[in-house]
Amino acid sequence: MSWQENFQNYTTSVAFSVQLSNxxxxxxxxxxxxxxxxxxxxxxxxxxxxxxxxxxxxxARYSPERPWRYRLTPAGELVLSLxxxxxxxxxxxxxxxxxx
Numbered sequence: 313m314s315w316q317e318n319f320q321n322y323t324t325s326v327a328f329s330v331q332l333s334n335x336x337x338x339x340x341x342x343x344x345x346x347x348x349x350x351x352x353x354x355x356x357x358x359x360x361x362x363x364x365x366x367x368x369x370x371x372a373r374y375s376p377e378r379p380w381r382y383r384l385t386p387a388g389e390l391v392l393s394l395x396x397x398x399x400x401x402x403x404x405x406x407x408x409x410x411x412x
Contacts, residue, residue, distance in 0.1 A: 315385040319366025330391055336362055340392045341401055343368055343382050367391055 313321075323330060332340070339358040342348070359382050362368040367388035371381050384392065395401060 315363075315366045315369045315387070317366070318364055319385070319387045322365045330365070332365075332391075332395075337395055337400060340367060340384065340388060340395070344384055344389070344392055362388070 335354065335358050339355060339362060342355075343359070343362075359368055363370065363382070367385060368382045369385050371383050373381075
């Protein structure tokens with residue numbers, strides 16, 4: 313299945329809901345910033361869950377700059393932006409998200 317089909321299947325219902333665990337949110341952020349999450353086996357099982365939700369996709373081409381071989385889908389980028397806006401990553405909210 314494509315990432316679009318996975319995302320549509322995961323989110324299509326009467327109410328729109330994307331539920332992610334703390335580990336899944338951290339993995340999205342790690343994939344986006346290409347940082348090490350810690351536990352190798354946990355990362356790949358978490359990345360698989362994110363892939364089934366259509367938020368990441370496997371990138372078969374290896375690159376030393378992106379050793380995870382996963383990348384965010386457009387839906388994953390939007391979800392991560394929402395998470396960052398909410399402050400759920402424990403970081404200061406970027407001023408570009410503030411309402412004037």
